[in-house]
Amino acid sequence: MTRSGTRRRGRAKGSSLWTLAAALVAIAMASFAGANRVGGEVGRLERAERLSYLLEARAYEQAALDSRATSSGALDEAMARRAADIRQELTAALAELAALHPDDPAVRRVRAAAVDWQATLDTKLALLAAGDLVAANRVDRAQVDPGFERLAALLRTTAADYSRAASAAQGRSKAGALAVVVAATLLSLVLLWRVERARSRQRSVEEKARTDRSRLVNKILSVTERQRSGMAAELHDGPIQGLTRLGLSLERGQLRLRRGQLEEGSQLLSDAQAGLAAEVQSLRRIMATLRPPVLEERGLVSALCDYVDMVRQQSGISCTLAAKLPERLPEDTEIVLYRVAQEALTNVARHARASRARVELSETAEAVVLEVHDDGIGFDPAAEQLGGLDHFGLAGMRERVELAGGTWTVWSRPGSGTVLTASLPKALVAA
Amino acid sequence: MTATGPAGPAPRVLLVDDNHGFRHELRLLLEDCGIEVVAEGENGQEAVELATRTDADVVLMDLRMPVMDGLQAARALRDQVPSLPVIILSAYEDPALKSEADAANAYAYLVKGCSALPLLDTIERAWASRSGGASRN
Numbered sequence: 001m002t003r004s005g006t007r008r009r010g011r012a013k014g015s016s017l018w019t020l021a022a023a024l025v026a027i028a029m030a031s032f033a034g035a036n037r038v039g040g041e042v043g044r045l046e047r048a049e050r051l052s053y054l055l056e057a058r059a060y061e062q063a064a065l066d067s068r069a070t071s072s073g074a075l076d077e078a079m080a081r082r083a084a085d086i087r088q089e090l091t092a093a094l095a096e097l098a099a100l101h102p103d104d105p106a107v108r109r110v111r112a113a114a115v116d117w118q119a120t121l122d123t124k125l126a127l128l129a130a131g132d133l134v135a136a137n138r139v140d141r142a143q144v145d146p147g148f149e150r151l152a153a154l155l156r157t158t159a160a161d162y163s164r165a166a167s168a169a170q171g172r173s174k175a176g177a178l179a180v181v182v183a184a185t186l187l188s189l190v191l192l193w194r195v196e197r198a199r200s201r202q203r204s205v206e207e208k209a210r211t212d213r214s215r216l217v218n219k220i221l222s223v224t225e226r227q228r229s230g231m232a233a234e235l236h237d238g239p240i241q242g243l244t245r246l247g248l249s250l251e252r253g254q255l256r257l258r259r260g261q262l263e264e265g266s267q268l269l270s271d272a273q274a275g276l277a278a279e280v281q282s283l284r285r286i287m288a289t290l291r292p293p294v295l296e297e298r299g300l301v302s303a304l305c306d307y308v309d310m311v312r313q314q315s316g317i318s319c320t321l322a323a324k325l326p327e328r329l330p331e332d333t334e335i336v337l338y339r340v341a342q343e344a345l346t347n348v349a350r351h352a353r354a355s356r357a358r359v360e361l362s363e364t365a366e367a368v369v370l371e372v373h374d375d376g377i378g379f380d381p382a383a384e385q386l387g388g389l390d391h392f393g394l395a396g397m398r399e400r401v402e403l404a405g406g407t408w409t410v411w412s413r414p415g416s417g418t419v420l421t422a423s424l425p426k427a428l429v430a431a
Numbered sequence: 432m433t434a435t436g437p438a439g440p441a442p443r444v445l446l447v448d449d450n451h452g453f454r455h456e457l458r459l460l461l462e463d464c465g466i467e468v469v470a471e472g473e474n475g476q477e478a479v480e481l482a483t484r485t486d487a488d489v490v491l492m493d494l495r496m497p498v499m500d501g502l503q504a505a506r507a508l509r510d511q512v513p514s515l516p517v518i519i520l521s522a523y524e525d526p527a528l529k530s531e532a533d534a535a536n537a538y539a540y541l542v543k544g545c546s547a548l549p550l551l552d553t554i555e556r557a558w559a560s561r562s563g564g565a566s567r568n
Binding site: 240243245247 | 450452453456457459460463464495522523543544546547
């Protein structure tokens with residue numbers, strides 16, 4: 001996956017988490033509003049129930065005052081004030097009830113019954129005040145008492161209805177609250193799960209990065225160790241053997257000189273001197289292999305030019321170089337490409353039985369490309385790879401290029417030559 | 432700088448090294464010093480075969496060789512011809528390799544590049560030890 005793809009995916013994950021969080025907040029706010037609404041309805045119903053009971057109680061009190069007035073023929077001053085207060089309380093309570101539930105037919109019936117009852121009371125009180133007790137008693141029995149009974153019955157019914165309605169609203173409120181709690185808990189769990197999953201993925205990514213880094217370090221160490229081992233073998237088989245042989249030769253020369261065989265001794269010393277010069281030359285070659293001075297001083301193209309000349313002289317293969325590089329490459333890039341070309345041409349000289357070889361060096365906008373062609377006997381790369389063989393150091397070349405962040409390919413077919421291609425990014429991967 | 436010993440006028444040496452140039456030069460030096468090189472081999476396997484077919488008194492053998500290395504050959508010779516002293520002549524100055532050579536019952540472990548004197552001295556002492564007269568170094 002590309003880095004931009006990873007970033008997009010990361011943004012998508014973050015976005016879905018924010019969506020969940022927003023949903024949770026919205027539900028909480030809606031639940032809060034719903035609870036407030038239901039809570040307000042319960043309050044109104046409970047207030048209506050209490051007003052119904054208050055109205056019933058005041059009606060009974062007024063009825064009691066009315067009975068005393070009937071029995072005594074008139075109300076004293078205190079009772080008259082109380083009766084007026086009760087009437088005001090009844091009026092106010094009826095108005096509040098009507099305001100709380102203006103569309104409730106029960107409220108309208110209660111108001112009508114109360115107004116009717118108050119009117120009969122006023123009629124009866126007027127008759128009493130006029131001294132017509134008979135007519136007052138008649139009104140009392142025929143209108144006041146039934147009116148009171150009807151009003152009291154209506155108020156009891158209304159209070160009971162409001163009580164039931166308040167209980168039902170409370171039940172709805174509790175169920176809603178429970179649903180909100182359940183929904184919020186579920187959403188929280190989902191949110192936590194998503195967060196934990198995101199963390200787990202992050203841990204996996206970090207673990208993989210650590211593993212990849214460790215693998216790369218091991219690979220680099222392995223390549224370095226192999227190079228050191230090869231260098232040790234080269235020193236053992238070359239200069240050490242040569243210099244040891246020279247030491248023996250000098251011993252022999254010394255022996256001859258001691259024995260007075262001056263001519264033979266002198267010849268041996270002279271041979272040893274020549275041998276020493278050859279060994280110094282051999283060491284210089286090894287040093288140049290480790291780090292060709294021309295590569296550092298004059299760059300890749302000059303170094304390859306020299307190497308191609310050397311291959312041509314030593315192997316007799318018609319070897320050419322075609323390089324199109326406008327300027328020096330970064331030092332690490334030059335070293336990798338030089339080593340790959342060196343190894344590839346060594347293979348050509350040793351194994352390919354080629355008559356011609358061509359090294360091409362070119363660049364694109366982003367990469368430097370090295371190609372080594374030969375017209376030799378070729379080989380079957382698949383068989384080489386399947387057999388786990390590395391006769392030609394192909395794995396080493398490939399590792400070197402890939403460790404530098406480049407790509408490496410080999411094309412070959414028995415009888416049709418070989419083409420090796422190494423492509424390195426212009427900005428090398430830091431080791 | 433001549434070699435003489437109790438079992439004859441000079442020790443007979445079996446010389447084994449995969450580097451032909453070095454072997455040739457060492458042979459000339461040994462012969463200049465009166466030591467007879469009875470046979471030459473290029474690897475450990477040839478050393479074992481030649482040791483049983485020739486009348487060598489001492490084996491002078493390299494360590495790092497193809498087919499069979501010097502240590503393997505020294506172990507094989509220890510089992511097959513225990514009386515034949517083996518001198519390892521190696522390019523590696525490594526105590527671990529010397530220990531392995533000791534464990535393979537090599538008579539001595541010499542590093543290539545040493546002067547001829549200790550080499551000749553070691554050959555003479557190995558030759559003498561074969562008849563029980565000298566101690567190992």
